[in-house]
Each structure stands twice: as C-alpha cells, then as structure tokens.
Amino acid sequence: MTGIINVSRRDFLKTTATIGGGLILGCSLSLGPAEGAAAEGSAGPATLNAFVRIGTDDIVTIIVTHSEMGQGVYTSLPMLVAEELECDWNKIVAEAAPVDPVYNHTQWGVQATGGSTSLTSEWERLRKLGASAREMLIAAAALDWKVDKKTCRAENGTVIHSGGKKLTYGQLAAKSANMEVPKEVRLKDPSEFKIIGKPVHRLDTPEKTNGKAVFGIDVNIPGMLVALVERPPVFGGKVVSFKADKAKAVPGVKDVVQVPSGVAVVATGFWPAKLGRDALEVTWDDGPNAKLSTEAMREQYAGLAKTPGMVARKEGTPQQALAGAAKTLTAEYEVPYLAQATMEPLNCVVDLRADSCEVWTGTQSQTADRDAAAQISGLKPEQVRLHTMLLGGGFGRRGNPQSDFVSQAVHVAKAAKSPVKVIWTREDDMKGGWYRPMWYDRIAAGVGENGNLVAWQHTIVGQSVAAGTASEPVFVRDGVDETSVQGARDIPYDIPNILVDLHTPKIGVPVQWWRSVGHSHTAFVVECFLDEVAHAAGKDPYEFRRKLLDKQPRHKAVLELVAEKADWGKPLLEGRGRGIALHKSFDSFVAYVAEVSVSASGEVRVERVVCAVDCGRVVNPNGIEAQMEGGIAFGLTAALYGAITLKDGRVQQTNFGNYPLLELREMPKVEVHTVPSTEAPTGTGEPGVPPIAPAVANAIFSATGKRIRRLPIRAEDVKKT
Amino acid sequence: MTERKDAEAFPKLKLNVNHTEYTVAVQPDTPLLWVIRENLGLTGTKFGCGMSICGSCIVHVEGEAVRSCVTPVSEVVGKRITTIEGLSADGNHPVQKAWIEDEVPQCGYCHSGQIMGAAALLAQNPTPTDADIDDAMSDILCRCGTYQRIRRAVHRASQIMAEGGQKK
Numbered sequence: 087m088t089g090i091i092n093v094s095r096r097d098f099l100k101t102t103a104t105i106g107g108g109l110i111l112g113c114s115l116s117l118g119p120a121e122g123a124a125a126e127g128s129a130g131p132a133t134l135n136a137f138v139r140i141g142t143d144d145i146v147t148i149i150v151t152h153s154e155m156g157q158g159v160y161t162s163l164p165m166l167v168a169e170e171l172e173c174d175w176n177k178i179v180a181e182a183a184p185v186d187p188v189y190n191h192t193q194w195g196v197q198a199t200g201g202s203t204s205l206t207s208e209w210e211r212l213r214k215l216g217a218s219a220r221e222m223l224i225a226a227a228a229l230d231w232k233v234d235k236k237t238c239r240a241e242n243g244t245v246i247h248s249g250g251k252k253l254t255y256g257q258l259a260a261k262s263a264n265m266e267v268p269k270e271v272r273l274k275d276p277s278e279f280k281i282i283g284k285p286v287h288r289l290d291t292p293e294k295t296n297g298k299a300v301f302g303i304d305v306n307i308p309g310m311l312v313a314l315v316e317r318p319p320v321f322g323g324k325v326v327s328f329k330a331d332k333a334k335a336v337p338g339v340k341d342v343v344q345v346p347s348g349v350a351v352v353a354t355g356f357w358p359a360k361l362g363r364d365a366l367e368v369t370w371d372d373g374p375n376a377k378l379s380t381e382a383m384r385e386q387y388a389g390l391a392k393t394p395g396m397v398a399r400k401e402g403t404p405q406q407a408l409a410g411a412a413k414t415l416t417a418e419y420e421v422p423y424l425a426q427a428t429m430e431p432l433n434c435v436v437d438l439r440a441d442s443c444e445v446w447t448g449t450q451s452q453t454a455d456r457d458a459a460a461q462i463s464g465l466k467p468e469q470v471r472l473h474t475m476l477l478g479g480g481f482g483r484r485g486n487p488q489s490d491f492v493s494q495a496v497h498v499a500k501a502a503k504s505p506v507k508v509i510w511t512r513e514d515d516m517k518g519g520w521y522r523p524m525w526y527d528r529i530a531a532g533v534g535e536n537g538n539l540v541a542w543q544h545t546i547v548g549q550s551v552a553a554g555t556a557s558e559p560v561f562v563r564d565g566v567d568e569t570s571v572q573g574a575r576d577i578p579y580d581i582p583n584i585l586v587d588l589h590t591p592k593i594g595v596p597v598q599w600w601r602s603v604g605h606s607h608t609a610f611v612v613e614c615f616l617d618e619v620a621h622a623a624g625k626d627p628y629e630f631r632r633k634l635l636d637k638q639p640r641h642k643a644v645l646e647l648v649a650e651k652a653d654w655g656k657p658l659l660e661g662r663g664r665g666i667a668l669h670k671s672f673d674s675f676v677a678y679v680a681e682v683s684v685s686a687s688g689e690v691r692v693e694r695v696v697c698a699v700d701c702g703r704v705v706n707p708n709g710i711e712a713q714m715e716g717g718i719a720f721g722l723t724a725a726l727y728g729a730i731t732l733k734d735g736r737v738q739q740t741n742f743g744n745y746p747l748l749e750l751r752e753m754p755k756v757e758v759h760t761v762p763s764t765e766a767p768t769g770t771g772e773p774g775v776p777p778i779a780p781a782v783a784n785a786i787f788s789a790t791g792k793r794i795r796r797l798p799i800r801a802e803d804v805k806k807t
Numbered sequence: 808m809t810e811r812k813d814a815e816a817f818p819k820l821k822l823n824v825n826h827t828e829y830t831v832a833v834q835p836d837t838p839l840l841w842v843i844r845e846n847l848g849l850t851g852t853k854f855g856c857g858m859s860i861c862g863s864c865i866v867h868v869e870g871e872a873v874r875s876c877v878t879p880v881s882e883v884v885g886k887r888i889t890t891i892e893g894l895s896a897d898g899n900h901p902v903q904k905a906w907i908e909d910e911v912p913q914c915g916y917c918h919s920g921q922i923m924g925a926a927a928l929l930a931q932n933p934t935p936t937d938a939d940i941d942d943a944m945s946d947i948l949c950r951c952g953t954y955q956r957i958r959r960a961v962h963r964a965s966q967i968m969a970e971g972g973q974k975k
Binding site: 741 | 817838
C-alpha cells in the first residue's frame with residue numbers, strides 16, 4: 087500500500103483515436119509528450135491507458151481494474167459505466183486491465199481486489215468516465231449536424247437529435263476522439279437510473295458454460311513447459327540435497343531445477359512433470375517448525391486466553407462491572423486454520439526473456455505480483471507485463487503478501503530458461519499454507535438484575551495476517567491487527583462496559599486473507615455468545631439483540647427484516663431449531679435466520695436460510711443474491727467441515743477427501759431479502775460469510791439445548807444426551 | 808541411471824473427441840484430462856483434484872459422465888468422447904441454455920463439469936426429481952456455492968428439453 091494517489095480530473099481523463107478509428111477514453115499519469123489526444127496511427131493507444139474503448143463496430147469495451155473471481159465485477163463495474171454512457175448493454179465487452187498506476191484501486195494506491203471494495207472503489211470513477219464519454223459522443227454528433235449540443239441526447243448506443251437524426255456510437259467514435267474531455271460532468275440522479283438497481287445478467291455466463299472462458303491454468307504459450315514444484319513438507323523447511331536421476335529418466339521430463347521454494351520438475355506436460363516429481367528424491371532440513379502441532383498450539387492459546395492481551399477497545403469499567411453483575415457467563419470458543427481451497431488450484435505462466443517478463447495468472451494483487459516478478463527477473467517493473475486471467479476462485483488466496491505463486495513461477499522460468507506454467511496440484515494447494523488463522527477466544531459477560539447486558543470482556547488469541555507484510559502499517563496499530571479484532575472490537579450492541587483484547591502469538595504457519603478475514607471468526611464468537619447471554623437473561627435472542635441496537639439503525643433494520651421474513655417465533659416441526667445471527671462486515675450488514683434439523687446421532691442438516699442484507703444502494707440484485715447464496719455455502723463448509731490441522735509440522739489435509747466442501751445435497755433453501763437504501767453501494771463478496779456459522783450454531787441450540795463453541799461442528803457436540 | 812526414453816517414442820493413440828479424430832503420442836497411462844487439455848488444446852475441461860472427488864474434469868465417454876482426471880487415455884481409445892466444447896454446436900444444449908437463464912456460474916471453474924454431469928443425468932433421466940439431482944450431482948463440487956441455482960437449472964433444462972430440445 088503506497089498511499090493514495092490524487093490526480094485532478096483535468097489531468098486524469100484523456101482521449102485518443104484508436105488505430106482503427108474508434109474512441110479511447112482513458113487516463114495517463116505520465117506527464118510527458120505523450121499527453122493529450124494522439125494523432126491517428128501514433129503510439130497513442132500504448133501511452134494512454136484506456137478505461138473505455140468504443141469501436142467503429144459499436145462495441146464498447148470496458149476495462150475492468152478489479153479481478154473477476156466469481157463475485158461479478160466484470161458485470162457490476164461495466165454497469166456503472168453503461169449507466170452514464172447510455173450504451174447498448176448487449177454491445178459491452180469487459181476486459182481485464184493491464185498493470186499501471188492509473189488502474190490502481192481508488193483507495194489503496196495499488197492495483198488489487200479484496201475487502202469487498204470493488205464497487206466502493208469504482209462507484210464515482212466509472213460513472214464519471216461513462217458520463218464523459220457520453221458528452222463527447224454528443225458533442226461529436228452536434229458538430230457533425232451543426233446543431234446545439236442541447237438538442238441532442240444519448241440513448242441505447244446512439245445520439246439522437248430532436249429533429250430525428252441518429253448516429254450510432256460506432257459511427258461517432260472516431261470523431262468524438264477529437265472532442266475536448268468535459269471538465270465537469272453531471273452524474274445522474276438515482277431516480278434516472280436505467281441499469282443500476284436492475285437485475286442484470288452477468289456478461290461472463292455464456293463463456294463459462296461453453297468451455298471458452300480462459301482461466302490462468304488454461305493459458306498456453308509457444309514453447310511452454312509445465313512444472314510442478316516439490317516443496318518442503320514443513321513450513322520454513324529447506325532443501326539439503328536432491329537426486330534428480332529418476333525424475334529425469336521419466337519420459338517427457340526436461341529438467342529438474344532448484345528454486346527458493348523447493349525443487350521444480352519441468353516437463354512437456356502435467357503428467358510427466360507429476361511422474362517426475364513422484365520420482366524425485368529430496369532430503370529436507372525441516373527447520374524450526376518440525377514439531378509444530380495444532381494440538382499443542384491449542385493448549386498454548388487456551389493459556390494465553392486467560393491472561394490480559396493488548397487492549398483493542400476499552401469502555402467503562404468492564405472488570406468491575408463483571409464482578410458486580412447479578413449473573414456472569416464465561417465461555418471459550420475455538421476455530422481452526424482454514425484453506426481457501428479455490429476450485430482452480432494455484433498456477434502461473436511466465437515467459438521470461440532478457441529484456442521482458444510476461445506473466446499470465448489469476449491474481450488479486452497485480453501491482454505486488456508485477457513488482458515481485460520484476461525483482462526476481464532483475465527487470466524494471468515496466469518491463470513486466472502481467473495479464474490478469476479469470477480466477478477460478480480467489481477468496482483471498484490469490485492476493486498473497488509474498489506473491490508466492492507468481493514468484494515461484496518466475497524463479498522456475500529463470501532456472502529452467504524456458505517459458506513455463508507452474509501448476510499446483512490440489513495437494514500442493516491444500517498443504518501450501520496461507521490459511522485463515524486458527525483462533526481461540528475467551529469471552530465473559532455480565533447481566534444485571536433486570537436482564538440487561540452490563541459488561542462484555544472478549545480476549546482473542548491468534549496470528550496476525552498483516553504482521554510482517556506490506557500491509558502491516560495499514561492494519562496494525564499499537565500492537566493490534568485490525569483484521570484480528572474486526573467484528574469484535576466494533577460489536578454493535580449497546581453495552582456500557584467493554585473490553586476487547588488480543589494476543590498475537592508468532593507461529594510458523596503462513597496465514598493470510600480468507601473470505602471475510604477476521605469476521606469469519608469474530609461473528610461466530612460474538613453472535614453465539616450473545617445468544618448464550620440472551621438465554622441466561624431469559625430473553626428471546628431476537629428481541630434481546632433488537633433492544634441493544636437502538637443506536638444502530640442499519641443493523642436493526644436487517645435484523646427486523648430477517649425476523650419478519652423467517653417467521654421468527656412461529657413454532658417449528660419437532661427436532662428442528664431456528665437460530666439468528668447478525669454481522670456487519672466491509673460496510674455491509676447481513677442477518678440470517680437458519681433452520682436446522684438434528685438427527686439422533688447428532689447429524690445436522692441446514693434446511694433453510696433466510697437472509698436480509700443492506701449493502702447500500704443495490705447495483706445488481708442478481709449479483710447480491712448470488713453472493714449471499716455463495717457466502718452461505720462457503721460459511722457452511724467452514725461450519726460443518728473445514729479444518730486444517732498440523733502434526734509434527736505436517737499439514738494433515740491433502741485433498742477434498744479430508745477437507746470436504748459442502749455438497750449440493752446439503753445446500754439449504756436460501757431466500758435473500760434486501761433492505762432498500764440510498765447509501766453508496768458496498769460489497770457483498772465477503773459479508774455473506776460471517777453470520778452463517780453462528781446462525782446455524784444458535785439453531786442447533788434451539789433444537790438440542792447444546793451449545794456449539796468450536797468449529798467445525800462435531801456430532802459429539804450436537805448429540806442430545 | 809534409468810535409460811532415458813524420448814517423448815517421441817510414445818505410442819500413437821487414436822482418439823475421437825467431439826466428432827474429430829486425433830492422433831496423440833503420449834504415455835498410455837496419462838489421464839485423459841491432460842491429453843484433452845494439453846495435447847488437444849481443449850481447456851474447457853478442468854483440473855480440480857486429480858482424484859475423482861470434485862468432478863471439474865467430467866467428460867462424456869459414450870454418453871456417460873466420466874472423470875477424466877483418473878481415466879487413463881489408453882482406456883478410451885476408439886470410444887466416443889465429448890467435452891464441454893463439443894456438447895453442442897453453439898452453446899445451446901438445454902443444460903447450457905438453462906445455466907445461462909438461471910445465471911448459475913460465479914467463478915465458473917467447476918461448471919464445465921457441472922454441465923457435463925447434468926447433461927449426462929438428463930440424457931438418462933429427462934425428468935429428474937430433487938432426490939435424483941442430489942444423487943447424480945452431489946459429488947460435483949462448487950466452492951462458490953452455486954448449488955441452489957444448479958438444482959433450479961437442471962429442472963429448467965429438463966423443461967427446455969420437454970419443450971423441444973435444442974432449437975433456439
């Protein structure tokens with residue numbers, strides 16, 4: 087994160103004609119002779135970084151600066167441009183942006199996708215771009231017709247004169263490139279929106295149903311070899327020596343090379359590379375993590391949780407209030423390491439030459455990955471071209487703080503002296519670290535005589551995902567990583583005495599972003615424990631929450647909506663339970679009511695989930711619904727199955743057999759309800775995940791009287807006794 | 808040191824994929840998945856687990872859903888193989904149409920396998936119940952969680968087939 091780059095709009099928006107005679111509206115940050123409208127056939131398009139290209143064929147290409155990993159930005163972001171551009175939605179093509187500062191996230195100062203921020207990053211910028219292009223097209227038409235601009239309007243990819251004359255954007259594209267970029271544009275009043283807020287079909291669905299969508303793993307370049315890397319079985323391990331004879335004897339194996347992350351077997355294809363790697367003999371120095379075990383860590387964490395940590399929030403006099411409360415409750419909660427387990431295993435294609443390096447990969451972190459490739463190849467960043475391919479899932483893993491999968495591929499290409507695609511097998515991916523941290527929480531509450539919640543003390547133990555990375559200065563303040571306490575420090579309920587503190591043990595397991603980051607664990611702890619408190623206070627868990635939310639109208643509104651839609655309070659069938667949970671993350675508010683049935687043997691089935699979401703102004707209702715469904719499934723996988731464990735320094739999970747994902751037959755019926763809002767839109771990629779585990783755990787309590795205080799949910803914790 | 812064999816020494820195998828005859832020179836135990844992807848350049852079929860767990864690699868062999876990641880290529884010589892690219896001429900198989908209508912994919916990576924699995928199910932059972940869909944489709948994994956839509960789209964595809972199949 088290099089800070090925010092501010093560029094005034096006048097310097098920012100530029101225009102040029104394409105070689106084919108279309109319009110490119112884009113931006114240039116290089117204040118050199120390349121500025122301004124370039125002459126036709128010049129290097130204009132190369133120096134001008136396009137955001138919108140309008141071709142003479144009427145095709146409107148929108149360059150998307152955020153990575154498409156399923157969350158729908160190749161549709162939602164073009165919608166913002168199209169709303170103001172008044173173009174024909176059927177003529178829109180979304181294209182991944184190359185790496186350049188002009189494509190930086192508007193708040194982060196680097197090109198990256200995460201934190202459910204794509205819409206908030208682009209809400210203003212893309213609408214202004216669309217409006218500017220529209221004004222230039224209108225100006226070009228007015229000039230052509232020798233009429234006043236005010237008598238012309240733009241509609242569905244054409245400019246229409248009040249007298250009835252019409253020209254398509256394609257016909258106007260070349261001429262509009264000579265128009266001045268408007269200094270100011272008026273953005274539509276939301277009441278005028280034609281696209282924003284409407285259920286728009288994703289632009290990328292057809293290619294994702296006919297095999298044509300190109301993910302990173304699908305890239306094929308001339309002369310490319312395929313490599314698999316044997317990495318140390320223990321995090322931080324090192325190669326002592328290796329014998330490559332048997333690997334090299336496998337037909338198709340071309341080379342065996344050592345790289346910083348391990349030993350790469352380079353072959354004509356995946357299968358010979360795999361057979362070669364199977365035959366490779368490596369002697370490892372396991373290093374300091376050789377004895378690491380999650381069992382031992384759990385004991386360490388449980389001990390730490392009983393001691394005061396770094397204070398993240400303190401209000402009132404929590405200790406005294408607890409001591410003086412009519413009733414106190416204490417509980418310990420724990421959740422394991424989790425793998426992102428994207429369906430597309432990690433991979434990266436690199437073509438390294440003397441004076442250039444080309445990288446094709448699905449990444450959430452373009453600037454950092456490009457810079458890493460430059461550093462390893464000894465080139466300047468501008469000599470590296472990174473192509474962002476479709477991501478077969480990201481969930482945080484493809485925004486690695488050390489650019490691990492890109493760095494590794496550049497190293498392999500360098501050592502093998504060949505264009506190369508490095509593919510991670512599922513096992514490599516699963517055992518490869520960079521997990522959601524394991525967490526252990528100890529939490530206490532005090533309830534007054536009247537059943538009011540008077541004190542809350544929450545101690546969190548777990549690794550920091552930001553410590554030691556480039557984002558440490560952004561997230562870590564006074565020893566507290568914001569991402570460790572998010573969702574706990576900002577607990578929305580009105581409690582007079584609060585203490586939230588944090589222990590950040592240093593453990594040799596690499597950790598990083600995992601869809602919803604810290605919220606994935608804090609929502610579970612806070613929302614389950616609040617349910618315990620409500621029960622102890624003899625209150626209905628919905629009413630108990632609602633009464634504590636008088637100062638939080640948006641929280642309260644989603645909670646009320648979900649309760650209404652889920653028929654909260656209505657009797658359920660025997661053996662069923664209903665649970666409620668509410669959580670705000672990434673500025674979006676989500677509440678769930680889950681209905682579960684529990685078998686005698688303790689098997690949990692989630693039957694139905696009712697969702698209420700407030701993500702500000704709705705951009706694409708289809709997208710929101712899909713993200714809520716997806717967040718529920720992703721969160722249910724964690725609630726029911728997810729656990730990465732270590733023994734003797736080795737990760738014990740290898741593939742979907744021992745790290746199962748939710749299956750179709752287990753998918754509950756999901757109903758999504760949106761709270762109407764005029765606030766600026768916020769993201770939905772992550773906010774759907776956090777509240778599902780607590781909603782289900784609370785439903786299990788209502789069905790069985792058993793409290794779930796650790797994930798994944800185990801039959802032994804559920805079984806009625 | 809074991810004696811080195813050259814890739815050129817691999818036996819030549821004849822494959823019929825999407826009604827096209829191909830000759831490939833690969834080690835006979837190479838999984839069909841990698842031959843399709845790397846030798847034939849048909850990358851719509853995906854690698855997910857390599858162990859027949861996730862279903863991203865499903866293709867049709869003689870109309871049956873087969874996990875190409877664990878199928879040695881030598882086993883399908885002379886058989887009729889269909890990949891997602893060959894499921895329909897124009898992306899208009901009823902399952903593909905239903906997938907587009909119901910807006911099923913998110914990241915999209917697993918959906919070649921989902922669609923091939925659904926098409927094989929519907930070929931055998933044109934009007935599947937929810938339970939039939941559960942049985943046939945539950946071992947095709949989707950990390951994005953598109954299952955609710957998959958179920959809906961399989962029913963929709965069944966309806967499209969009943970209404971007259973592939974015509975637009």
